Amino acid sequence: MRRLGGEVWFGLILLALCSAVAVLAPVLAPYDPRAFSGQPLERPSRAHPLGTNDVGQDILSELIYGARVSLTVALAAGAGTVLLGLLVGGMAGYAGGWLDQALMRLVDGMLSLPRLPLLILFATFLGSGLPQTIAVISFLFWPTTARVVRAQVQSVRQRGYVRMARQFGASHLYVFLRHILPAIGPLIAYGLVTSAGQAVAMEAGLAFLGLGDPLVQSWGLMMRFALNLPGLFLTDRWLWWLLPPALCITLLILALALIGIGLERNLNPRLARRWR
Numbered sequence: 294m295r296r297l298g299g300e301v302w303f304g305l306i307l308l309a310l311c312s313a314v315a316v317l318a319p320v321l322a323p324y325d326p327r328a329f330s331g332q333p334l335e336r337p338s339r340a341h342p343l344g345t346n347d348v349g350q351d352i353l354s355e356l357i358y359g360a361r362v363s364l365t366v367a368l369a370a371g372a373g374t375v376l377l378g379l380l381v382g383g384m385a386g387y388a389g390g391w392l393d394q395a396l397m398r399l400v401d402g403m404l405s406l407p408r409l410p411l412l413i414l415f416a417t418f419l420g421s422g423l424p425q426t427i428a429v430i431s432f433l434f435w436p437t438t439a440r441v442v443r444a445q446v447q448s449v450r451q452r453g454y455v456r457m458a459r460q461f462g463a464s465h466l467y468v469f470l471r472h473i474l475p476a477i478g479p480l481i482a483y484g485l486v487t488s489a490g491q492a493v494a495m496e497a498g499l500a501f502l503g504l505g506d507p508l509v510q511s512w513g514l515m516m517r518f519a520l521n522l523p524g525l526f527l528t529d530r531w532l533w534w535l536l537p538p539a540l541c542i543t544l545l546i547l548a549l550a551l552i553g554i555g556l557e558r559n560l561n562p563r564l565a566r567r568w569r
Contacts, residue, residue, distance in 0.1 A: 301555030307548035311541075315360040322354040326510045330354075334530065343533045346515075347522055355510050356537050362511040363545055366427060366496040371489030373431030375481055378438025385439070386446025387469060397443070403436040412495060416504040423506050426499060430492050438484045442477065449476045483556040490549035497542050512538035 314321060323342075324330040331345040338344070343352040385396040412433055419425040449455060455472050463471075499505045500513030507514065519525060519535040 300551040304548040304551030304555070307544055308552065311360050311545055311548065312364060314357055315364050318357045318361055322351075322357040324351040324354045326350060326354040326358045337533050343537060344530075346518060346534060352515070352534055352537070355515055356512070356541060358510045359512040359515060359538060359541065360545075362423070362509050363493050363496065363542070366423070366430070367489035367493050367545070367549070369427045370430040370434075370492035370496070371485045373427060374434045374488040374492070375438055375484045377431060377435035378442055378484060379481065381435070382439035382442030383446050383469065383473070386443035387450055387465070387473065389447075393443070396439075400436045400439050403433075404440075408433050412499070413502065413504065416499050421504055421506045423509055426496055426505060427492075430495050434488060434491055434495075438488065441480065441484065445477045445480050446473055449473050452476075479556065479559065483553060486549050486553040486556060490546050490553065493542065493546055493549070512542050 327350065329349040330351045331341055331349045333345060333347050333349045335341055335345040335349070341351050341353065343356065346352055346355070381396050381400065385393040385400075412429060415429045415432070416426065419429060450473060455468060458468050458472055496505065496511065497513030497516075500509075500511045501517045503517060505511060505514055515538040516535055519531065519538075522530065522534075525531050525535065
């Protein structure tokens with residue numbers, strides 16, 4: 294793998310800062326985000342640097358704890374998406390034949406479905422819990438990863454050392470875990486990063502639409518509650534209630550996107566030449 298570019302390091306720094314905020318949330322947050330720590334709609338002050346929401350909860354504390362939700366969804370849904378894609382794409386690419394054809398028809402069928410309406414439908418049917426949100430995102434976004442993994446596995450399985458391992462009697466599971474999986478490791482890392490970015494956006498969108506868990510302090514839910522306030526944009530309240538969670542979502546997605554761009558450039562030599 295080539296040397297990582299500046300955009301990757303910038304993305305890693307942003308991601309590390311967000312992770313540090315999430316881990317240290319009990320230390321950094323001035324209040325319990327669910328506590329009614331002030332009067333409704335207080336303006337920013339020393340006691341409440343970002344003011345309070347319409348029920349008197351500290352917005353800064355909600356913002357800090359919201360990082361935990363977004364990172365949890367990013368990691369869990371990203372891992373679920375990659376795991377399903379690796380399972381289906383790996384089996385199709387390694388086995389070939391009728392199994393490859395059947396699994397790829399399944400992938401094509403999944404890719405032809407409109408994701409956003411299905412996302413809303415499944416989220417409504419399964420409920421608004423965080424595990425359900427993670428499961429729905431993983432289920433709907435794995436086909437793209439599966440197709441890319443299949444192509445890479447097909448290429449790796451034709452290499453000489455893989456064929457030799459099979460000729461010496463190595464089991465299919467051993468060949469896959471020992472030779473093929475390490476070869477596609479960078480591709481898996483890229484898929485995890487890009488899937489995590491999609492998961493952050495989808496979770497925020499579901500929470501914004503009211504399909505997220507109302508008991509979980511998330512950035513999307515903060516935006517929904519802010520926009521529910523009549524006349525929000527007639528005052529400056531949107532600056533300290535709506536804008537901060539929107540910026541946090543944007544920065545987290547930007548961090549993951551920059552890391553993904555850097556990994557893709559390392560995986561694709563043609564892109565690397567263009568960036569020179």
